[in-house]
Every structure is written in C-alpha cells, then in structure tokens.
Amino acid sequence: MSLPTVSQDHFKISFAPLSLEEVYKLADDPANGAIIVMSGTVRNQTDGKPVLYLEYQAYEPMAIEVFRTIATNLRQQWKDANQVVIHHRIGKLKIGEISVLVAVGCPHRGEAFEACRYAIDTLKHNVPIWKKEFWSDGSSNWVSIGACEQMHNQ
Template sequence: MTKNFRLTHDVLDVAAVYAIADNARNGAVVLMSGMVRNQTGGRAVDYLDYQAYEAMALQVFQDISDRCRERFPDITEVVIHHRLGKLKVGEISVLVAVGSPHRAEAFEACRYAIDTLKTDAPIWKKEFWLDGVSSWVNCPI
C-alpha cells in the first residue's frame, strides 16, 4: 500500500496527513480528525481499544479511495490513517484527508470516505468505561 493508507499503534500526525493530501492542483484540503471523546451515551469513557484485520482494512482503504475518485473525479488525493491499540480520551483515532481543486468536492469526498470507512472497514472498537464495564461497538464485519 501507499503512504496514503496506514494502520499504526503510533500517534497519528495531522501535519503529515495534510502534507500527503496537499497538491499544487488543490484549492482545498479537507481533513477530518476523529478523536476519543470522554463519554458515550452518557457513560464516562476511560479508554478505547482498536483492533483490525490489517491486510483487509488496508485494501478497504484503497477501495474507498477508488470509489471516491469515481464519485468525485477531480479530487487529487485521499489519505486514510487509523490508529490501533489503546487510546485515551482526547487522542486521535482516525485521520481522513482529501485534496481537490474545489472545496465542495473535498468536503463531500471526505465525508463519504469516513462514513464508508465506519461501515466497511474491518476495524473493531472496544469501549472501556470508568465504571469498569467494557463492550465492543461499531463492529461492521
């Protein structure tokens, strides 16, 4: 896979993802940063644990990029980086960036990419709450 698609246990780098999406043809780069929030459904979150079927997830990232390019043919780049392992409240779990000559396509393609990732990618999240209870959520596959 390319530098555009990454699964890692390391902290995600907003500037690096932006730089990959940037291009002289762009009039816009839209970057979406998904973070661990401090509550879900009114329950206090301690931390999250992300796991993935890595080879398949990277292929899904490529498929998402291909579908974005079919729907929004002027976009220049699609970048998807997702973090794995234990993440604390406030840490970035996913970055999606799209470069395009026009902002409307960049916004639409970025939204399409993150929404599709959430439904199609074999990435699983387990929430651990402060009360000691945990459960798997958002398990699309």
C-alpha cells in the same frame, strides 16, 4: 502546459500516534484548491456513560484494501480528487487522542468536503476495525466501528 498529477494516496494503520501535519502534507498537491481533513478523537462518554479509554483492533490487510477501495470509488464520483489519505490508529487510546484521520485534496472546496465525508462514512461502515470501550464502572464492550456508528445514527 501542466502535467497531470499522479495519485500518491496513502493508507496506514498504526500503533503510533497519528499526525495531522503528516496527513495534510500527504494530501497536498499543486492542483488542490482545498484540502479537507477529518480528525476523529476519543471522547469521554458514550450515550452519557463515562469512558476511560478505548482499545482498537483491525484486520490490517483487509482494512488497507478497503481504504484503497474507498479511494477508487471516491474518484468515480469526484473525478478531480487529487489525493486521498486515510490513517487509523490501533491499540489503547486515551481521551482526546486521534483515532482516525481522513484527508482529501481537490481543486474545489465543495467536492473536497463531500469526498471527505464519503470517505469517513464509508470507512465507518465497511472497514474491519473494532473498538473496545472501557467505562468508569469497570465494564467494557467490543463493537465494530460500523455497528457503533449505526447505533448512534438511530
């Protein structure tokens, strides 16, 4: 008879580069049949405008609380979710660097995919994190990552 697993969710906001290996290990659990990891990276353009780099800022205490709420709400819909890991980077990020990692471990792949998508979509709309895009023409602009996501989905 196996003992029920105890959630070891992990949330972090960091100036240091994010680690796929670390996030995967944190999401691992003997009850998992699937671990889905979503990696968000800095791309080289926004709406065809060349981007040089991004700068992220966060209201960290509130952001971590929102990460916890995402995990709690996620488990209301996907009750078998074992582990939820959300790490977000702040500071200056170059093209190709990882800005966010979300991992969800579940017994089955379908629920793991759905739960991970829920986590990143909810993060993009609710977490107090802002990014400033620095463009090749010398201009820049601060936007909420939620506002940015909404602009690109219209």
